[in-house]
Amino acid sequence: MRAGPARVAPALTYITRAAVCRLFGPFAIAGAAMSSPLLDPTSPAYKKARRQHLKSTRNRSKDIDEGWTPFRAAEKKYKARFPPPDLADVLDLALLDDGRAEEVEAGVWKGNTSALEFREIGLGDSETHDSSDRVRKRKAFALPRIPGLVILPSFVSHETQRELVRWALVDQARHPNETNLDTHYILPQDGLWNSYLRTCSQGIDDEIVQPRASSVESQTCTISEPSGPRQLISNTPASPSTYSSLSDTPKLPYSPSPTASPISTSDLVPKLRWANLGWFYHWGTKQYDFSKGQQEIGDVARAVCKEAVHNVNWADVYSGDDGEGWGDGGPDWETWTESYEPDAGIVNFYQTKDTLMGHVDRSEVCATSPLVSISLGNAAVFLIGGLTRDAPPVPILLRSGDVVIMSGPACRRAYHGIPRVLESTLPKHLRAIGGDEDWAPYAKYLSTTRINVNVRQVFPKGFDPGLDNTAVA
């Protein structure tokens, strides 16, 4: 189940210098000094955060706290705005890489390399070259606590990160893909972002986007879906045996919000939460709607996903695996190099105040094949646990360029979520670069944003979904 970017009080991480030192170590003081407006206990904003914290905790009953599952308790811990969470238990693999020291130290937030047990696993093509032709050594790690989880820190080069950001905003968050905003607004035909870019480059007034509720076509819609958060809806896990009845379940269209009002493109851009990739997804039933056909997974994203899956040494990942839970055919990781083919996904856009609640991605018929997740922009705390919320999750700090692969029966359908996007962690290579005027609107948007490209394989190799190919766009 999932819900998504939940709205909380404005992002505040104001802490005293002593607390900064205790939480993040001595360097954090230097980082803190750089972003002092966020860290000044005498500021009105700091005082407001403290007041909000006291107000929201005043009536909290101990029983409620004790009723939380371990997953919920961890979410609460990292979501907290005041006092800000201690990241000492958060695995931060960027700290192992000298090449990322500047990136790590420019942000206030740091995790730890000894927070969790991990082991390095084999990675083919581990040496790559950056744009200045410097050699970059990439690594892959597995966590014994979550078999099938692979972390590839800084797997995506700086240039490809910028390319993916442009691709996500320019090409994906627009028709014919669906976004969270389409239900409620009549978006510009060439996409919200492209319209916004035009106003930036031409110095003209923002376009005003009209709400859909007033249009005639909205009268035919039958279920409602709020504009922002992805909803918590319990769904039947897809599998070869449930596929046929799930794909036949009626997928009713959504009704637009009656309260949405005309809004400028620059005010609407930060409300973008997700864009659909590949097969269309129906959020009401939490099933794919194959009747709508399929879009392409863009070449750059597809190439990153395939490169990651092809280069991980899966024998290392699954050494010692007992073969439990893989289903009738047994473990199939040996075939992934040939059989992995991404065909669906979502681009998540998080503002720094947004969260993604713990959920399981179980709408794909393929329950074990790799799900590849690419982080871009500001860093975040990612939680991943077990097959229920009762398994205590592990916290992992994901930074721009990191790739996570969720695979196999213990991980692919494990609860996971994003309780926290970490403010002020945008790396230098994504900030405004002197001389690159074109990048300026991206840098501005990214200063408060994290983007996640989450790519899946819906059908296992050899499975015949019985779809009419003419539906494929």
Ligand SMILES: O=C(O)CCC(=O)C(=O)O
């Ligand atoms: O943002 C992330 O890293 C995770 C996103 C996710 O879990 C999802 O889209 O299902």
Ligand SMILES: [Fe+2]
């Ligand atoms: Fe997910």
